[in-house]
Amino acid sequence: EAGVTQFPSHSVIEKGQTVTLRCDPISGHDNLYWYRRVMGKEIKFLLHFVKESKQDESGMPNNRFLAERTGGTYSTLKVQPAELEDSGVYFCASSQDWLAGGRLEFFGPGTRLTVL
């Protein structure tokens, strides 16, 4: 079974440009999460989808970030316009619903974004 996949693996853009990151969750996982790690900082939660609905977007830094999950399958995270401080690694994770014993989040390999 394929794990969580993310595209692209690396992206280098100039300040002011737009970048779209894509995440394909594990098949059958209704929950999809975005996290990011900026240089020298901890991994931070961005938002959580349940199917196509945003369950929690409390971690989104500002309105330059737009996440979508049309159809409840893959998700995109668009940064427009990108700023220097957006550089970092963006991780996507997916999970099944919370079961009696807990919820396991499976992470993708991440997209390394560099804004010049």
Place this chain on the structure above:
Amino acid sequence: DAKTTQPPSMDCAEGRAANLPCNHSTISGNEYVYWYRQIHSQGPQYIIHGLKNNETNEMASLIITEDRKSSTLILPHATLRDTAVYYCIVVRDTGKLIFGQGTTLQVKP
């Protein structure tokens, strides 16, 4: 979600058991203890989790104290590939994972 406290770094000899401690003194009754690790720049990897009983899987064992205020992750026979940052996270069912600084485990030959 409760905060956790972990030592910033630890060393372990290859083939020996690695015991990684975690304090979570403010944990609530409905919060689970999860352990993830991040090897180099890869995505975090789930290791194990528990509520109040000790747990064991093919990767590790999790020992949770009776008062649930602390826990220990045990890698029974550490290998060089276990060198990573290990995160102890407490979370309830609707909560999000909050990663701290974690413990950098260095397994040495």
